[in-house]
Amino acid sequence: MSGTIWAVVVAGGTGSRLGLPYNKVFAGLGGCAVLTRTLRALSESRCYDGILLVLNPRDEKAYRELEAREGLKDLVQLTAWGGETRQQSVKNGLDALPDGVELVSVHDAARPFVEKEVIRATIDSAKQFGSGVAATMVKDTIKRVSGERVVETPDRARLRAVQTPQTFKASLLKQAYQWAERNGVSATDDASLVEKMAGDVRLCVTEAGERNIKLTTREDMQMARRMLDQKSEISVGMGYDVHRLVEGRKLILCGVEVPWEKGLLGHSDADVATHALMDAILGAMGEGDIGRWFPDTDPAYEGISSIKLLEKVMAALNERNGRLLHADLTIVCQRPKLMPHIERMRETLAGAMGVQKTGVNIKATTTEGLGFEGEGLGISSQAVATVERFE
Ligand code: MG
Numbered sequence: 001m002s003g004t005i006w007a008v009v010v011a012g013g014t015g016s017r018l019g020l021p022y023n024k025v026f027a028g029l030g031g032c033a034v035l036t037r038t039l040r041a042l043s044e045s046r047c048y049d050g051i052l053l054v055l056n057p058r059d060e061k062a063y064r065e066l067e068a069r070e071g072l073k074d075l076v077q078l079t080a081w082g083g084e085t086r087q088q089s090v091k092n093g094l095d096a097l098p099d100g101v102e103l104v105s106v107h108d109a110a111r112p113f114v115e116k117e118v119i120r121a122t123i124d125s126a127k128q129f130g131s132g133v134a135a136t137m138v139k140d141t142i143k144r145v146s147g148e149r150v151v152e153t154p155d156r157a158r159l160r161a162v163q164t165p166q167t168f169k170a171s172l173l174k175q176a177y178q179w180a181e182r183n184g185v186s187a188t189d190d191a192s193l194v195e196k197m198a199g200d201v202r203l204c205v206t207e208a209g210e211r212n213i214k215l216t217t218r219e220d221m222q223m224a225r226r227m228l229d230q231k232s233e234i235s236v237g238m239g240y241d242v243h244r245l246v247e248g249r250k251l252i253l254c255g256v257e258v259p260w261e262k263g264l265l266g267h268s269d270a271d272v273a274t275h276a277l278m279d280a281i282l283g284a285m286g287e288g289d290i291g292r293w294f295p296d297t298d299p300a301y302e303g304i305s306s307i308k309l310l311e312k313v314m315a316a317l318n319e320r321n322g323r324l325l326h327a328d329l330t331i332v333c334q335r336p337k338l339m340p341h342i343e344r345m346r347e348t349l350a351g352a353m354g355v356q357k358t359g360v361n362i363k364a365t366t367t368e369g370l371g372f373e374g375e376g377l378g379i380s381s382q383a384v385a386t387v388e389r390f391e
Helices: 034-044 057-070 086-095 116-129 170-183 190-198 218-227 272-285 306-319 339-353
Strands: 004-011 050-055 078-081 101-108 131-137 144-146 149-152 160-169 203-205 232-247 262-264 322-332 360-365 378-390
Touching: 004 034, 004 086, 034 050, 034 057, 034 101, 050 057, 050 086, 078 086, 086 101, 086 170, 101 116, 101 170, 116 131, 116 160, 116 203, 131 190, 160 170, 160 190, 160 203, 170 190, 232 272, 272 306, 272 322, 272 339, 272 378, 306 322, 306 339, 322 339, 339 360
Parallel strands: 004 050, 004 101, 050 078, 131 203, 322 360
Antiparallel strands: 101 160, 131 160, 144 149, 232 262, 232 378, 322 378
16 A cells, blocks of 8 residues: 655745845745645645644744635645744644655745655655655856855756655655754755765756745845736825934934933834824725824834834835835924934835835935924924835
């Protein structure tokens, strides 16, 4: 009697390189989450008897919500909790597999474009040779370096770039993981462990492997959207805010503390510029204003850094398949001089929003002494945000 074939999907990553404050596999891509798309691709290949999903315990809440919203119960037969490293996560997944599994494919949750052709090739190879690892030819010439000095140029024809799925006889892979644990061996992928232990790993180069990209950077997400031929719309939102200047408060503008004898009064840190920016982004999203999102009657927001709220707004934008193209802010302030702080403000906002510094512009102006800003009674700020939303 032959055993079953399972996929172990590893979803342990973060969204840091995508500028997301949450795991990138929960990011929206063409009407569903990246994770859902990956699970569907595996399930629809009809190659597997079951799918085991390894989750980061941090993502439990996000996962439960996604499970209910996108019907993952039909796609995922078992879940396991990941560990500190990818290697530990895969090991936890292998340990949680049911008895009688003959072949197991380890697959990155961030590769939603995996096709049946690739999966099939790795399974066929694993049946015959014990292993089958998705791979592509290398298009660029690769240099081996020491620092920035080239040490060697390997023959490109003899190089392959490996991906997932990586399919193995379950007994072989489990053995490799146990061996690695015993001997303190670590590696960034499963093939390397099997290779180090057994010395024999087979690669499967397919044409469909070219499309099996791993979504890591913003550019990858853009490429993914192009692959899905997604249409997008551009919208613009504006924001305006005023806070009173009082003694005994810190002056926080665009997340940066500006040394000054007074600070802005408000329920949060009263960062007037970040407030205007959030309103502009919410405006472009058609999602009301920050008063609705973060009511000042809610004690949770008392004294909170507005940068934290901005991260929440960006997460909401990402969830709605949107991205910020550009934001432009004006801070109207008679004193202190803001010029020396503008670059740090840009860096802070760009970091919080996960965009390049060139995607944020900040201007400061006085009112030549006129009005409440001119008299030093308060600071106002205006912002415009341009957002691209994918269907
Ligand atoms: Mg405000």
